[in-house]
Structure formats: C-alpha cells, structure tokens
Amino acid sequence: MNRMRQIFAQPAARFWIILFAATWLLSKYSWDLYKALDARWIIKYPAAARLPLEDKISAFMQWLVEDASLGLFSFRDLTRFIASLIEGPYDFARSLLIEGFSVGLGNEAVEIAPSLSWIAIIVTLVAMGHYARDWRLAGLMGGCFLYLAVFGQWDSAMVTLASVLIAVPIGAIGGLMLGILAYRSPLFEAIIRPVLDLMQTVPVFAYLVPILFLFGFGPVAALVATIIYAMPPMVRVTIMALRNVPSEINDVGVMIGCTKHQLMWKVIVPSASPMLMVGVNQVIMLTLNMVIIASMIGAGGLGFDVLTALRRLDIGGGIEAGVAIVVMAIALDRLSQAFATRVAADHLVDPDLNLAKRHPWTTTVLVVAIGTFLLAQVLPGIQSYPDVATLSTGTFWSDVMAYINVNYFDTFEAVKTAFLSYLLLPVKRFFTGIPWAWGIFAMTLIGWRVGGLGLSIMTGLFTAFIAASGLWDKAMVTVYLCGVSVLVASAIGIPMGILAAQNDRANRVVNSLIDTLQTLPSFVYLIPVVMLFRVGDFSAMIAVVLYALAPAVRYAAHGIRNVDPQLIEAGLVSGCTPRQLLWRIKLPMALPELLLGLNQTIMLALSMLVITALVGTRDLGQQVYIALTKADSGLGIVAGLSVAFIAIIADRILSASAKRAKQRLGLTE
Template sequence: MSDVASQAGRVIDAGAIRAGTSNAPGKTAWRIAWGVALVVFVMLWLFGKPVAGWAFDVPRAWRIPVQRWISDAMKWLVDDASFGLFSFTDLTRFLATLVEVPYRLVLGLLSTGIMDGRGSSAQEILPPLSWLAVIGVVALMGYFAGGRRLAFIVGGCFVFLAVFGQWDSAMVTLASILIAVPIGVVGGLLLGLAAFRWRAVDIALRPLLDLMQTVPVFAYLVPILFLFGFGPTSAIVATIVYALPPMTRISLLALKGVPDEVHELGRMTGCSRRQMTWRILVPSAMPGLMIGVNQVIMLSLNMVIIASMIGAGGLGFDVLAALRRLDIGAGFEAGLAIVALAIALDRLSQAFAARRPEHVAAGAGEKNLLARHPYTVAGLALIVAGGLAGLVAAPLQSYPEALQISTGTLGSDLVSWININFFDQLEAVKNALLLNVLIPVKRFLTSLPWVGVTGLLALAGLRLGGWRLALLVSVLSCLIAFTGQWEKAMITVYLCGISVVIASLVGIPIGVLAAGRERLWKFVELVVDTLQTLPSFVYLMPAVMLFRVGDFTAMIAVVAYAVAPAIRYTAYGLRRVDPQLVEAGVVAGATPWQLLTKIRLKLALPEILLGVNQTVMLALSMLVITALVGTRDLGQEVYIALTKADTGRGLVAGLSVAFIAIIADRLISAGANRIRARLGLPEGEGGHR
C-alpha cells in the first residue's frame, strides 16, 4: 500500500511528475531552443516571403516528378512489361480469373442461381439457396459456436435483412466477403509467417504495412481499376489489399507470442521445419490468428461502399446510389443492413475464435456420418429442405415483397422538417463557425512557410522521440512539399485539425461522464459500436441535406464519424485506473474534482492521447470521402484521380495523406509514451491500432 500511496502522491503533485532538479539544465536548454525556433518561425512567416519565396512555395524546377514517374511505370506495366512466356497483363488476367471463378459460384449459390451460358441466353440450372435455408444455416453455425443466444442474434440479423428488403443486395455483398476474407486471411498469414521466419522480411514489411494502412482507400482503387478493369473482381482485389495489413501484423504478433516451451516441445519431438510451422506454431497461435480473421471481416465490410465505385454492387452500391439521390431513408436502411451483416459475422468469428477444440474420443472413427458430423449433416438437410420448400411455394424461396418493411421517406421527411423549422438557426451556426473559425484557420495554415513548419515538426520529433523521429517527420514533410502537394496538405490539416478538436471536445467529456456510471457506459458503448459500424458514407447524407456542400458539411460528417475513439479511449483509460490510487487520493484529502483532474485524468492521459490519435486517423480517412461534397484538399485530388484513372496523381495525393497520418501517429504516440514514463507506467500499455 505504501507503493500505491507514493505513486498517488507523485500524481497529485504536479511538480513531481515533471523531471527532477537534475534535469533542470536540460529543460532550460529545450525552452531556449523552442523560444529561438518560434521567433525564427514568426520572423520568417511575417517578413520572409519577399526575400525567400521558395520557403513558402517550392519552385517547379525543384519539384520531384513522382506523379509522372508513377504514371509512366503503370503504363509500362500494362503495355510493355513481360516475364518471358507471358506479359504483366496476362498475369493480372490470370489473377482476376482466380478470383472471379469462385466468386461467380458463390454469387450463384446466394443470389443469382447457377447459370448455364452468359448474357441474355443464360439459363438457370439451379436456383439460389432460399432465404430460409441461409438463415437456418447461419443460425446453426451460431448455435455450434456460441449456443442459443448467438444463434438467435445471428439469425435475427439475417431476418432483418429479409424483412427490410435488403436480402438480394446483402447476398451480393456476402458473396464478395466470402471470397475476399479467405484470400486476405491466407495472404496475411503467409506474410506474417515470412516476417516471423526472416527478419529482413519483417523490416521490409513494416513501412509497407504502415503505408497500406494510412494511404486512403480511394488511392488503392486507381491502380487496381487500371490493372483489373471495372467490375466485381476489381472490387474484391481492392478489398483484399485493404484488409491484408492487419492480418499480417496480427499473424506476426500471434506467432511471436507462442511460448518458448512450445518451441522446445516441437524440437524435442523431432519436428521438421514444416511440421513445426503448421502443426505446432500455427495451432498454438490460433486464438490470435482468429482475431486477425475478425479484423479482415470487419475491414472487408468497411470497404463495400467504396468498392462499389469500381463495380462491387450489393449494399455498397445501394448506399452510394442513395447518396447521389440524397435519399437518406434508403441510404440509412442499406447502411443498417451493412451493420446487421457486420454484427452477425463479427459475433460468429469471435465465437469461433473463443471456442476450444473438442478432443476426439477413441473409437470415434467407427461412428456413422451423422454421429461424427451432426452440424454439417443438419446444415445440408436445411439446404435441401429449403430448396424443396422453395419449389413448392415461392415465398419460401424468396421473401415476399408484401411482407417487407421500409422506412420510406421518413429520414428525408425528418431532415426536411428540420430545414423548414430551423433553417435560420442552422445557417447562423454554420456562418458563425465558417467566418470566425474555419476560414481564419484555413488562411493561417495555408500562409505558413513549409520550411518553418518542417523545422518545428522536426524539433517536436527530436524532443519527443529522438533524432530518428525528427528525421522521419522532416523527410515526410519535405516529400509533401517537393511533390507539389503542400497547399492542399495544409487544407487537409486544417479540416482534420478542426474536426479532431471538436470531436475531442465532444467525445472526451462524454467518456469522462460515462466511465464512472455503469448503466450510462453500457448505453454509450452501444452508441459507439453503432457509430463505428455504420458506413462512412451514411454520415454524408444528412450533413449535405442540412448544410449543403462545402467545408462545414465535410467537418460535420468527419466529426460524427471520428468521435467514437475519443469517447471509447477516454472511458477505457479512466475505467482502468487503479482504484487503490484513487483511494489513496481520498485518504490524502483530495476533493472529487482533484481526484478527477489530478489523478484519474493524468493516469488516463496516455490512453486519451491514443484516442485522439485514432480520431486523427479516422478523420483523415473520412476526409477523402468528403471530397464528394466539395472540399478542395488532398481528398479531392485522390477522387479526381479516380474519375480520370490517373494513377500517378492519385497515389501521390494518397501518399501525402499517408505521410500526414504517419507524422501525427508517431508524434502523438511518442508523447503518450513520455507521459507513461513520467507516471511510472509501462511503455505502450493500452496499445493502439
């Protein structure tokens, strides 16, 4: 208890959190360095443009023509690249066929039926699975993995799809998920195994995975569209590329987490390298690997709307079409259908991850097929029974339209009512924020010299993480400037920064209020889960209908999409504060306000910072989507590149967004680790991403 009391005393005493007197000279030197840097920055900003215009706008002669290099390389790949017996185009067509053939089969089973022939002359030789059979099979899977409760939840989600008229689109989406997820899982596992076996692969993969997780999804679509054309095959490839990095990272972590005793056991039993991998390491790492499977599923579902831009179809296309029509009711219904599908697949994958394998008793091989595989036999029986029932009665094959429920124009009517009754108030708020906050901040950031901003970022990196972090942030900042993206990058930073500040001002207090109240937290957690599973495009429709297009609309959509991590991480950090430390503060005579501000918030600050970090990441990913509502930032560059199939333009803008995300991530994470060190907490506790 004395240790707890001493730690509580250190937290309450703000002076003790800071470095001791032995570090005073070092702190003084840093204060002088920051003071000099800020003075030089202000002088350059105020008076440097007439003398050193290059410090504000990189001359065209200095710019690196990366955009042209990428476009030329892509053109060479498509037109001239050859591997002897086959060209690069032949390779992409072969890969597309490997994806398309199983996709068509699964799509036929779930939606279109098995067809003979193509086009108008195609004839159905086998109808798709009936809606009753699909619901029965997924409910049976839920019962097998998690019991009656999970069977009810999963079955209920699929019933929701049928009742609200989303069945056909949901089955198209499910078909693409059932193809993309296995490929993403296997690919991620193989890359994780390679990184685990060979350190050189691990070192090479890390920056590549960082870029893949921070480059906007739209930027992926441009080269994929160029290589694979327009259609569901390209959409599945884009989904695989998007979902692959988390599986790779989690596979590597899971394999590294296998205890040394397991390795030793494999060596003692004389396992070969192949046996050690597939019979020892992979089975031992299976719980962690299943978490990766869950992540691949969720990211694949996050991708469905964006993938619909290059021909995916399904629920994503419905949401996108509703956005174009500003039909909030149809868009919200399709968005909720994606949420229902996500909940069902998420719960199933989690249940299979937590399920322990059953040991086969001696003599089990002598049992009949039903005794050995009761659930498989039951599933096949449901499929056959559903098919026969569908032949007898059409409503048992396809859910009847007369029984479908629709919210119709309810959402649009609600937004229209708000516009009619509160238009003046909404316009007043919008104009006040635009004139007094958004436009001044935008003008300020776009007027800053790139040299000065780069120098301040490098100094911050040096202070927080040492020379390596300083070098990283300065190099990435210079790359943004020397590729001609600096002005648009500052507009991106302005929109992202204001959105993150507002999301934090909303989310952190909600997290503080909910952390100490169990019932309130359960409700808030449900809302946060819903916010994080709703497709990002759904947030655009009400924002556009209320505020029309522009930066303010983009900001509202970004705040709504990115507020969830600020709430979740704040509550998580406060809820995990050691109660003994709080009790020690009470014994020391601290008031409730002091307990909150001097102990709980300070101990939770690293997690709160990581929540802000995740808010930044979500804001940047959403900003690319808000290019649809008239922003003039890097997101618009990526979107224009997609519409023009300009690979170089899209990747350069996408990489600039990735560089901004990496700079923010590294600086915030380094700051969180420094705070942990001051508070005596283990580095990296709480984790992120």
C-alpha cells in the same frame, strides 16, 4: 502572471510557445511579406523545382500494363491470371447466393441449378450462430438477414456477402502467412513493417487508381482493392498472437519431437487461435467498410446502392441501403467475435451417436436446402422473397429528414455558422497561411525536439516531399480539417472515456454507443450529415468526428482504469477531492494512453477525410478522388502518398511523445 512565468521557465513549454508564436506570425503576415519582397516562392513552391512524379508514375503504369514483360509472360498476363483466380470463386459465390448456376452466355444462357433459397441461407446463418455461441446469437443472425429480405435489400446484400466470402478468406489466409513469415524472419518483418504502414495510411481511394489501371473496371478489381485494404491488420495481429504464445507451450512441442512445421501448425497457431480470430474479425469489418468505396470501380451490391443514393440525394434509399450494411456488419461482427471466443471443449458430442445426431445443424441445413429447392418448383416465393411482401422505410426516412430540415433548419444553420466563424475558418486561415519553407523547417524542428535526429530527418523529408509535389495548399487544408476534427473528437471522447472508467452504468452505455459507431461503415456517416448540413467543411468535420470518436473514448477509459491503485490510495490519504484526484493523479498518469488514443484518432480521421471529398472538401482527398474519376494513376499515387506521409509523421511524433511521457512518469513499456 506568476503561473505564466513558471510555465515559460520550462524549456519544453518555452520551445512550443515560441514555435507556435513564430508560425502564427508568419501565417498571418506571409502575404504581406510576399508583397514586400516580391518573392512569390514564399507562398507558392516554385513550379520549376517541383518533382515530376505524376507524369513519371503515369508513364510507368502505362508501360507496365502495355509493354512490361516477365520473360515467359507479360505483366498483363500476370494480372489476368490473378483476376481469374479471384473471378472463379467469386462467380461461384454469386451463383450460390443469388444468380443460380447456368451454362452459356447472354440470351443463350441456360439455368442448370437455382441459387440457395433465401430461407436456406437464413437457416444456414442461424445454424452458424448457434454453433458459435447460443440461441441468442442464432436469433440475431436470423433476425438481421430476415430484415434484409423483408425490406427489399436481399439481392444487393447477397452480392455484398459474396464479396465478403471471397475477400475475407484471402485476406485472412494471406495475412496469416505473411505474419508467420514475419514471425520467423526478423529481416522480413523489418521489410514488411513500412509496407504495412503505407497500406494502412495510404487512402483507400488511392488504392483504386492503380488497381483500376491494372485490373480494369469490375468486381475483380474491387475485390483486389478490398483485400489490400483489409489484410494489414491480420498480418499485425498474427505477429502479435504468435509472440504472445507462452514459451512453455513452445518448449513442450520441442520436447515431444515436433518438426518446425508441426510446431507451428499443431502447437503455436492453435494456441494463438483466439487472438487470430480477432484479426479475422478486423478483416471482416474492414471488408464491409470497403464495399461502398469499392463500388466506385464495379463492386455492386449495397455499396453501389448507397453511392447511387448519395449522388442522387435520395435520402430514403441511401438510409435504407446504409442501414442494410449496418445490419449485415453487426451480424457478421458478432458471429466472428463468437467464433473467436468459442471453446471447442464446450461443444463435444458423443462419438457413438449417428451422423445426423452428431451434426444436427448440418443435417438441418441440408434438409432445408433440398426441401426449399423442391417446394420452389411449386411456390416461387420459397426461392426468392416475394416482392409483394417487401416493406420500405424509404418514405419514412425521407419524411423524417424533411421534418427535421423544416423545423430545425435555423438551429442547424446557427450551429454550423458558429463553428465556421469561431473555429473552422480561423484554423483554416492559420494553416493555409503557413509558408512551405517554414512548414518544412518547423516539422524538422519538432521531429528533433520530440524524437531526435532520426525522426527529425524523416519528418523533414516527408514534409519536403509534399511541398515539392506541388500539394502544399491541399495538404494544409487536410491538416486543418484533420486537426479540428481530432480536437472536437477528443473534447467529446476523452470526457466520455473518463466517465466510462469511473461509472459502471455509464461504461455500459458508452460501450454500446462506441460498438455501434465502430460497426458502421465509413460512408454511412455521410448520409444523414449531408441531408442535415449539406456539403462543405462542416459536414466533413461532423462525419470525421463520428467516425474517429471511438479510440479517443477507449484509450481514455483504458488509461484511467490502469492508473496504479496505490497512487490513488495515496491521493485519498493526502486529502485529495475527486476533482483533484482526477486532474493531479489520474490524468497525468494516463497521459501516455491518451497520446496513443490521439494517435489512433488522427489515423481514423485521415482515412475518413479522403472519403469526405464526396461532400465538397478541397483537400488531398479531393485530389485522390479526381485522380480516380480521371484514372490518373500518377496524381492518385502522389496525393495518396502525401496523406500517408502526414499520417506517418503524426504517428511517429505521438508515439515518441507517449514513450517520453512513460519514461518521465517512470512507467515501463
């Protein structure tokens, strides 16, 4: 009792307790209040006062595509020009990797040159792995792509690889240019930062609706969506990398007479290249993460195979295609990381050697490409991996899932029922019962309490936008699912991070697990979850928890490791047990990092929630998916903006809380 009085005596604690109690009471009795006062507006936002944004956006998009003129050319001409710039390199990449080069159309097409053989492509990737690091990476590259050939995923994998080969350079170079411009111009950075926030928080499905409208159905539209999705991290990493270049290096460049152009491209960018390659790695991983989603508007490849398997509930085929994406993601992730840490000085060659000896791998690749081309005229299996030699794990995975469902169905159902009864449904009733007017007021109050007047106005306006758009109910389902998923992810991830920070063996195991989870594209999580738990909120929660677990672990471990050793030493001297040391020193001092980890967990959870609309959720993600299936750009953009506003509100509130925690603990930014 004394402890409760102490807690309630604190102004901050009193604020949160009173706010939660008031919200709980209104949520529980909102329907009774509505019936007593006969005031429907308490529950439902008045239809007459809704913002007519959906129809206006749809009409604007229609005008943009059909009637908009930019003087010498129409907007449709502009989109066709952009599409042609992307389509040419993409067709070349597909021809080089899988289709071969031909002239003519349809039945009249005549092949003039075959694609690279599967052997030549594997040797090329082995060469890149050895060039970037060592034989170990070369073996990994060869093994991963040989797996794709042996298990019958080669053709689809090459279509996906062609998309990656086009999207990654455009995303990386475009992000680099925008980052350099933002580095040079504070005004441009101030303009582009909220744009980047929207690009990273608007659900990927929402990208697809206007892009489908502008570019039509097909691989070009899918590539445009992929580039938009993958570019923002490169911009942010570029700005950070350029600012982290030591001022001494800049000074040396100025002293030797470099122009601004020379200083940037010959001094600053090369000095920042290791961190810039980290950005390229992020572009690669986000591109692979997008391939399944982009298959909805014509990307094809492995993503289309996964999507088709999900729609047909083809367990074996879905897992096979999903594993193929994972294998490719692991290979490309390790290769890009190797290039990021590669030191050119370690790869110097004697300039007196002949060309072949100076560039042995290039020579080897050319010899193999020409040799396999010639041999393929006699042995077709040299050009394309022979079908009779392919293996399939589809039946195995189907049998495994069938065995699990038959023998452990009751256990899974019991776990599912327990979660639904004691966690999911009570939380859902709480959030879906919150009246929209009180929700706006409460969020405005929270913004003021945490970050002052500016944050208060922003949270209030964003929350009001969601209500005025007629999406309050869907938004509350989104908040409920995200909240529960983040709670479970934090309950699992933070202890894992603490354990990893304090035990080297556990750190190695946890890091391996988290690296694997971060490499998996988001759609891959849905396959086993749907097979084991069917569709619904519980399945969505499991998929979101798996996808969003990584930042909770990493930030917790980072926060615990960065606690000042002197504070730990002081705790030991004063006689603290390991438990007291953790709860009274390490965790309080790591609170800012834990809040930042919570922030990132929420961001990932929201991005995954939109994808879980495919497994039966009834939230904003479902609205975005419905908009995609109907090509309704107005609904898609409004629902996408609502998700983005929820993400931005969470981001700003948690960032402000982390800042306050650091100030309270006396930590510098």
